Amino acid sequence: MATHTFILERDGTDFAHWRGLARWLWAQQVPPEDVIWHTEDAQAQTPDLFAPPPRATQLAELPTAPERALTVPRSWLAEAEQCLLHRAPSRFALLYRLLWRMQLTPGLRHDLLDADSVQMQHWIKAVRREVHKTHAFVRFRPVALADDPRDGSGPLYVAWFEPEHHIVQAAAPFFVKRFANMRWAILTPQCSLRWWPQAPDIAALADQGVQPGFAQQPLAGRPGVLSWGPGACADDAPDPDAGEGLWLTYYTHIFNPARLKIAAMRKEMPRKYWHNMPETQLISPMIQAAQARSAAMLANAPTTPQRKLPGRPAPQA
Structure with a gap:
């Protein structure tokens, strides 16, 4: 045959x-x-x-x-x-x-x-x-963008991510629901997503190059268009900003060395995602200092005096 x-x-x-x-x-x-x-x-x-x-x-x-x-x-x-x-x-x-x-x-x-x-x-x-990992490990960075009644106001939040499989559009509903009022874009080597929160319909974005076959309105009864297009490269993503520094400071302060489990951490956050996550630059130094910090926490922990339990009264002669 x-x-x-x-x-x-x-x-x-x-x-x-x-x-x-x-x-x-x-x-x-x-x-x-x-x-x-x-x-x-x-x-x-x-x-x-x-x-x-x-x-x-x-x-x-x-x-x-x-x-x-x-x-x-x-x-x-x-x-x-x-x-x-x-x-x-x-x-x-x-x-x-x-x-x-x-x-x-x-x-x-x-x-x-x-x-x-x-x-x-x-x-x-x-x-x-x-x-699931896409939902957890995408990191947005703001880019200044002029307000547009079809698009919204405020910065455009852009993320660069490198998924192993063709899951970009499958992961999109999570971001649409969570960031419905925010302008955002997710760039990957496979394809790119763009959320237009105030667009009344797909036709309103024709002059932006959005084609009907490459867009949808996922939220019933309200504005918002999700469009997708060709893949991008890492150079298209924005550089770190001041807000990222605040995030790193917060991440450092919430780290608890006494509860560190390296194997579990690497299982839930595989190394292949690390190079696109700003906080991962802090992980190795914090792991190295964890034992010393744990010992210091134990040494400086306040001690509580032991309470004496009331004894039985002595028998009367």
Whole structure:
């Protein structure tokens, strides 16, 4: 059987696009081993000088496929969408292989020890953990920006972050809800987010280069537009400011050497995030001084005199 090569849009995280192609393949009864998956972004990194840039495979351009039933658990669809956010190039093939196998062996959906299912859950766990770390370790810096009735007032808060997986848009709702009245942007190598808190709709930002397909209004019943675009580089992020110095002073004062657990700290805050977090420059010096500070705290601790318990009265002669 001929090999089918599909190119997914951009980074391949558009679940609707992958799902449409997978349904077409199943309808054509194309087995997983006869499918090769690529993404536009990956192809752009290794361009062919003698060929035009690759274009994503469009479902409308494929031959009409016959109707063929395809059933999966609803929960599996949600998990597959999360799995696509992982950076592993083999995730597309694994998902289609699972989809194919579940049609032939329905009991597979309940097999928690199946190798493909275990790998899928491992990737989903990594994605969820990366989203959590993004919420915890993004650090904003203010940049002066003129007030705009469509955008808001005050500075634009910009953060630079380097996620391991394609989770930038998945992490965005947290920042939208938490900083709904603040102008902010998150820059990453994969893509960039921009929150316009006072924009009435997407059309109002047309002169800012915001396109309808790259923006949404996530808050029902109130202004605010979230837009996204190409990735950035670390040089695009602002330099440290005075407010960062105040944060470092606060971080130093709340550090408690008596409660220091280095292994637990490194587990919750892996070193790969440290170079983008200003407070991490203080961690090594504080660890080195922790033992001496703990000893000093114990030596200077006030002592409480022991209370004498009332004894039993002496027997009368």
